[in-house]
Amino acid sequence: MKAIRARQIFFVLSILLCSSVAYAxxxxxxxxxxxxxxxxxxxxxxxxxxxxxxxxxxxxxxxxxxxxxxxxxxxxxxxxxxxxxxxxxxxxxxxxxxxxxxxxxxxxxxxxxxxSRFRIAAILVDPGHGGKDTGAVATHVIDGKKVELVEKDIAFEVASRYFALLGAAYPDKSILLTRNGDTFPSLEQRVAIANSVKLAENEAIVFVSIHANASFNKKARGYETWFLSPEYRRTVIDAGKFTDSSEVLPILNDMMEEEFTMESVMIARSIMKRFDGTIAGESPSRGIKAEEWFVVRNARMPSVLVELGFVTNPDDARLLADPSYLRKLSEALYSGTVDFVSTFEKSGGFTAAR
Ligand SMILES: [Zn+2]
Missing domain, CATH: 3.30.457.10 (Copper amine oxidase-like, N-terminal domain)
Known part of the structure; x- marks a missing residue:
């Protein structure tokens, strides 16, 4: 056995020697x-x-x-x-x-x-709630008419347009929706959608969840974006901390987040910057928030949750009931995402560059 191996090594070596002699x-x-x-x-x-x-x-x-x-x-x-x-x-x-x-x-x-050139291979758009889960609901009188604002519908309307804009801009990326109608995707279904994207070593998937807020305080209003906190280390989270915790907790419990990455912060910033530029005159910014709430399939899944406004606030409600305002929200989301994707892909991936 040893002799054979030695002969093989000699054979390989002689080829290497021959070629180097030839080049020299x-x-x-x-x-x-x-x-x-x-x-x-x-x-x-x-x-x-x-x-x-x-x-x-x-x-x-x-x-x-x-x-x-x-x-x-x-x-x-x-x-x-x-x-x-x-x-x-x-x-x-x-x-x-x-x-x-x-x-x-x-x-x-x-x-x-x-x-080594990192790219975003997929964007997963998640309209919050759906089907039997309406999310927040509030009724207001707008211009003399009784209007019911339902979070799942607002989220779906904004997500659909955002999804269409992304699809047109990125024919080479997978743009996915967690639901494309008034359905309630189970945790397993959402996970299956995320997992259906096969990523190469240098590829990332972005997760954007879209919601509308509610508060007992009718004065609370404005838009905000949440990202995964750097302190998150598989800690048990406090259910009372987050408005949407009933929805998010089971997801969190079912999945493990591997590692915090800068990408979530960057995409939150990009989106908020565009919101500030587009709608800050109409609804106030509540800023970027960090919480330990999220589903992250792997370290390369920048993930944010956007709260578009409060259905419980009369001023926000008037805006959220207006289709042209929802269109502006979709476009701001889209522009913010494009800003992030361009920077991310140009920089070769923030995590890799660190
Ligand atoms: Zn929600």
Whole structure:
């Protein structure tokens, strides 16, 4: 057994030695050897002596000459790489070892950069409540008419438009709704939707839950955004702390949050900034709040809960009963999310950058 292993090691070593000798001496490889070595395919135009190698979703465009000369070739239509050129002579295409090595190194580098580039692969929009669970309900007289404000309907109206805007803006992302009608998705169903998104190492999913508030204090009004608190460490949460705790607690109890990430704070800020710009003149901002309430499937799930306003306050109620105001809320949510996604993807992911 040992002898066999030793022979195998020797065999591998001799190949490595041979190739390094060949490169050092400026040796060249046949087309067949080059393609096998790189695992590449070739497109070749003998008239212009131009070709393209494709490997691992990367494309290298080069020109061949009668003798190998120092030349540049282009990787993925953008990066210029210097190496000795391939040679086209006597109907044969050959590749200098240094060229093959440069291709290998530059493709490896490009793949590494690609892998580290974080992206938001999915946005999960959660209209709060639904079906038998109405959420907060309040009745007001608006312009002489009796109007009943129901949280599940307000949340759904705003979420639907927000969902449509996101879908149009991001055809390459999965935009999902936890309910697309007046239904009450069970915890299991919500979890199944979140889990249906298969994420790569560098991908994240954003969770945005949309609600309207209620208070015994009729004067309480304004919008606010909640995110997962950094203090959250699988502590048992106080049910009395949160208005929507009856809904959220079972979710929290059923799932484990892995790690707090900055992303939740960032998305809360982006959304509130847009709300401030759009509706602050009409309804006051109550700011960003942290609570230990949330469902986080994994560390890469920035999650926020937005409270659009108080159905129990006459001024907020008048606004929430107005479809054009709800449209403004959807658009502010959308713009805030886009701001977050752009910053997140440009920065390569805040968590990774930390
Ligand atoms: Zn709610």
């Amino acid at each position: 001496e400026g040796g060249s490889m046949s087309l067949r050897e080059t393609l096998a070595e790189l695992g590449a395919t070739l497109s070749w135009d003998p008239v212009s002596a131009r070709g393209a190698l494709e490997l691992q979703n990367h494309r290298i465009v080069f020109r061949a000459y009668g003798n190998s000369v120092k030349a540049s070739f282009v990787l993925d239509g953008k990066d210029l790489i210097e190496a000795p050129s391939p040679v086209s002579a006597d109907g044969q295409l050959t590749f200098p070892g240094a060229f093959v090595e440069a291709v290998r190194t530059s493709v490896k580098k490009a793949s590494e950069i690609e892998k």
